[in-house]
Amino acid sequence: MILVTGGAGFIGSNFVMDWLAQSDEPVLNLDKLTYAGNLQNLASLKDNPQHVFVQGDIGDKTLVADLLVQYQPRAIINFAAESHVDRSISGPDDFIQTNIVGTFNLLEVTRGWWQQLDDDKKAGFRFLHVSTDEVYGSLALDAPAFTEEHPYEPNSPYSASKAASDHLVRAYQHTYGLPTLTTNCSNNYGPYHFPEKLIPLMIVNALAGKPLPVYGDGMQIRDWLYVKDHCSAIRRVLEAGRVGETYNVGGWNEKANIDIVKLICQHLDKLQPRSDGQSYAAQITFVKDRPGHDRRYAIDARKIERELGWKPEETFETGIVKTISWYLDNDAWVDNVQTGAYREWLASNYGSR
Numbered sequence: 001m002i003l004v005t006g007g008a009g010f011i012g013s014n015f016v017m018d019w020l021a022q023s024d025e026p027v028l029n030l031d032k033l034t035y036a037g038n039l040q041n042l043a044s045l046k047d048n049p050q051h052v053f054v055q056g057d058i059g060d061k062t063l064v065a066d067l068l069v070q071y072q073p074r075a076i077i078n079f080a081a082e083s084h085v086d087r088s089i090s091g092p093d094d095f096i097q098t099n100i101v102g103t104f105n106l107l108e109v110t111r112g113w114w115q116q117l118d119d120d121k122k123a124g125f126r127f128l129h130v131s132t133d134e135v136y137g138s139l140a141l142d143a144p145a146f147t148e149e150h151p152y153e154p155n156s157p158y159s160a161s162k163a164a165s166d167h168l169v170r171a172y173q174h175t176y177g178l179p180t181l182t183t184n185c186s187n188n189y190g191p192y193h194f195p196e197k198l199i200p201l202m203i204v205n206a207l208a209g210k211p212l213p214v215y216g217d218g219m220q221i222r223d224w225l226y227v228k229d230h231c232s233a234i235r236r237v238l239e240a241g242r243v244g245e246t247y248n249v250g251g252w253n254e255k256a257n258i259d260i261v262k263l264i265c266q267h268l269d270k271l272q273p274r275s276d277g278q279s280y281a282a283q284i285t286f287v288k289d290r291p292g293h294d295r296r297y298a299i300d301a302r303k304i305e306r307e308l309g310w311k312p313e314e315t316f317e318t319g320i321v322k323t324i325s326w327y328l329d330n331d332a333w334v335d336n337v338q339t340g341a342y343r344e345w346l347a348s349n350y351g352s353r
């Protein structure tokens with residue numbers, strides 16, 4: 001079986017569902033269920049014996065050691081993290097704890113268990129660390145996209161904590177020979193995306209008649225990838241990636257934030273027009289910028305295409321329509337994630353902007 005950490009979050013839950021739809025190999029899913037973890041994402045697996053869920057922390061060495069001995073996974077895919085940049089600015093502690101200390105504990109326990117496996121199992125084992133393009137920092141408008149050789153220049157507590165975890169993974173491969181793989185992916189979007197991030201927040205706020213808060217001038221650029229394409233890239237890297245290598249994953253899809261927000265409004269105008277006949281674009285509101293806001297990310301995904309034959313299947317135009325339709329069809333999911341804690345976050349992040 002494989003051990004997936006953070007499998008109740010946005011990308012992790014999509015990964016687990018896609019994996020079990022395509023494979024008979026069971027998944028052990030270890031997730032702490034922070035505000036971002038949601039078992040409703042996995043409701044379709046409720047009666048599936050191939051999915052074993054354990055609530056727990058990747059930093060809990062005793063728990064992880066017991067799980068490794070009991071389940072003997074052939075691979076670990078580490079999605080577990082604090083993932084929201086704005087939250088890392090207002091409260092970095094959890095990011096240091098989970099993304100750095102948690103990943104370190106997970107690596108350390110994995111190393112101890114892996115070292116006593118027999119030679120075949122040792123060689124076949126993989127530790128795949130899911131990371132981000134944000135570790136590379138911000139790009140000038142005319143600079144070439146990030147390759148795997150780009151220096152690490154993280155600018156937020158979130159990206160610095162992910163960069164630290166990437167370095168630990170690298171060190172465990174280099175020093176102890178642990179068979180690791182790292183993926184650095186661009187911005188994902190799609191079903192089950194928590195509505196604190198740009199795309200789901202805009203869809204949910206638009207439908208609720210609330211302002212659509214665009215940071216600064218809205219000209220920051222992100223490179224968007226449909227979440228299921230990220231999942232297929234991870235499966236491919238796990239299957240055929242070269243040990244010790246890192247692979248950039250992206251959608252060749254650079255877009256300015258303001259253009260994304262306008263596009264969402266245009267689609268909503270067609271799919272669920274406002275009762276007053278106005279466009280949802282009337283709700284766009286420019287607000288104070290994110291401190292240290294990275295201007296542009298762009299991924300050069302030629303290595304994973306060249307070496308592993310992976311390419312994204314979805315275009316932004318098809319992916320965004322699927323995503324908006326999913327949110328329109330799943331208002332119960334949206335209502336359920338909008339808990340008290342989430343409302344408090346919205347008040348503290350946007351109240352002063």
Ligand code: NAD
Pocket residue numbers: 005006007008009010011012030031032033034035036037038056057058059078079080081082083084098102130131132133162184185186187188189194
């Ligand atoms: P998410 O915030 O939606 O989910 C994170 C999950 O990790 C949640 O289920 C949470 O409960 C769990 N978790 C948090 N701390 C934990 C801990 N200490 N132990 C166990 N579980 C814990 O995040 P996401 O957007 O799904 O991102 C998943 C991974 O992919 C992260 O490592 C992130 O850095 C990386 N990534 C995300 C994106 C993106 O656009 N969302 C892009 C590139 C890389």
Ligand code: DAU
Pocket residue numbers: 083084085086131132133134185186187188196197198199201213214215216218220221222257290297
């Ligand atoms: O690049 C990969 C990263 O993408 C992942 O590693 C992170 O986990 C993920 O959260 C995401 O980070 P971003 O900061 O790029 O995503 P976010 O959705 O928070 O913001 C996207 C852009 O939209 C960014 O330039 C900030 C802007 N924005 C965001 C919000 C929430 C707004 O203008 N208004 C908003 O309300």
